[in-house]
Amino acid sequence: MSLQKIPDILPMTPGDHADFAAMMRRTPGVVLRTADGYAATQRYLERNPGLSFVARPADGEGIVGCAMAGHDGRRGYLQHVMVDPDYRHLGLARTMVDHCLVALLEAGIEKVHLDTLATNHDAHRFWQHLGWDDRRNEIVKFSRVLVEDSNA
Numbered sequence: 001m002s003l004q005k006i007p008d009i010l011p012m013t014p015g016d017h018a019d020f021a022a023m024m025r026r027t028p029g030v031v032l033r034t035a036d037g038y039a040a041t042q043r044y045l046e047r048n049p050g051l052s053f054v055a056r057p058a059d060g061e062g063i064v065g066c067a068m069a070g071h072d073g074r075r076g077y078l079q080h081v082m083v084d085p086d087y088r089h090l091g092l093a094r095t096m097v098d099h100c101l102v103a104l105l106e107a108g109i110e111k112v113h114l115d116t117l118a119t120n121h122d123a124h125r126f127w128q129h130l131g132w133d134d135r136r137n138e139i140v141k142f143s144r145v146l147v148e149d150s151n152a
């Protein structure tokens with residue numbers, strides 16, 4: 001990669017899905033779920049327009065970063081924040097997250113949550129560095145899968 005070339009940060013579209021899925025597969029620390037398929041991603045982007053972003057080198061192929069955001073009208077949620085190793089520590093994740101947070105705030109959302117794997121200590125350090133509160137020990141998260149798919 002050329003160190004001078006900072007990738008463009010662009011709104012994510014359904015057309016980014018193949019590159020996004022490839023990036024998910026090659027990035028340790030994130031898990032590709034059935035819910036990350038094309039149809040569900042398209043639905044997510046349609047329900048949450050202008051809230052998700054990708055980093056795409058102007059002269060390269062594929063995407064090298066992603067940050068997805070959505071909301072339920074009350075709270076915002078960040079997910080799939082990732083940057084390829086060759087493009088880390090250039091400020092891409094911070095910038096994409098900032099884009100997501102500005103767009104959420106403009107949509108009237110005042111609090112944003114995100115999940116990380118408990119074992120992803122690098123990510124914990126990253127979010128702490130960005131000022132996110134990880135002391136939500138009063139919350140226990142319950143989930144229920146509604147289909148016969150352990151990777152839903």
Ligand SMILES: CC(C)(COP(=O)(O)OP(=O)(O)OC[C@H]1O[C@@H](n2cnc3c(N)ncnc32)[C@H](O)[C@@H]1OP(=O)(O)O)[C@@H](O)C(=O)NCCC(=O)NCCS
Nearest residue numbers: 029081082083088089090091092093094122123125126129
């Ligand atoms: C975590 C991750 C997204 C960071 O991407 P990045 O583009 O390198 O991050 P940035 O360059 O925007 O860094 C922003 C700031 O965080 C700091 N930072 C980056 N990675 C860090 C880490 N692992 N631990 C602590 N601080 C970190 C940077 O030094 C920078 O600090 P500064 O702005 O004060 O100088 C990237 O390492 C990644 O994709 N990891 C694997 C996927 C993952 O775990 N994603 C999170 C899932 S919830």
